Amino acid sequence: MRFSSQPERFQPRMKAVGSGAWAFRYGLAVLLVGITISVAAWAVEPPEIPVPGMVTVASFGAVNCVPCRMMVPIREELQREYEGRVAIVFIDLHRHYELIDQYAIRVIPTLIFYDQNGNEAKRHIGFMDKKSIEAEMAKLGVE
Numbered sequence: 001m002r003f004s005s006q007p008e009r010f011q012p013r014m015k016a017v018g019s020g021a022w023a024f025r026y027g028l029a030v031l032l033v034g035i036t037i038s039v040a041a042w043a044v045e046p047p048e049i050p051v052p053g054m055v056t057v058a059s060f061g062a063v064n065c066v067p068c069r070m071m072v073p074i075r076e077e078l079q080r081e082y083e084g085r086v087a088i089v090f091i092d093l094h095r096h097y098e099l100i101d102q103y104a105i106r107v108i109p110t111l112i113f114y115d116q117n118g119n120e121a122k123r124h125i126g127f128m129d130k131k132s133i134e135a136e137m138a139k140l141g142v143e
Helices: 018-042 067-080 131-138
Strands: 055-061 086-092 109-115 121-124
Touching: 055 067, 055 131, 067 086, 067 131, 109 131, 121 131
Parallel strands: 055 086
Antiparallel strands: 055 109, 109 121
């Protein structure tokens, strides 16, 4: 495109970029793949709570909750130390919001301790340190 009233140095430089249809199709494909991956990630079934025949510590929270994130290393340590003796389960309530009413969760994080028979023994709301969790598990007979 050339404007006759402007000198050469002020003429707009045009690059051939092709049609915008390719970019639109490519962007739409990326969007659809992203949605498919997200739906597949959300479709994961929550674990069974309480785990039959085991003392169970069910931790209800969310991955973007600060106190819940502070409990991640504690939960991982306890899972390693008590493997085979205690089931330690984390439920992300942003993914499994249908469980909020089922387990009467009002605040996150909430820890629910179940005995070997599947009866709720204790409920704790908020952050709980490792020693306190171990003390509750000891009350339920875990060595």
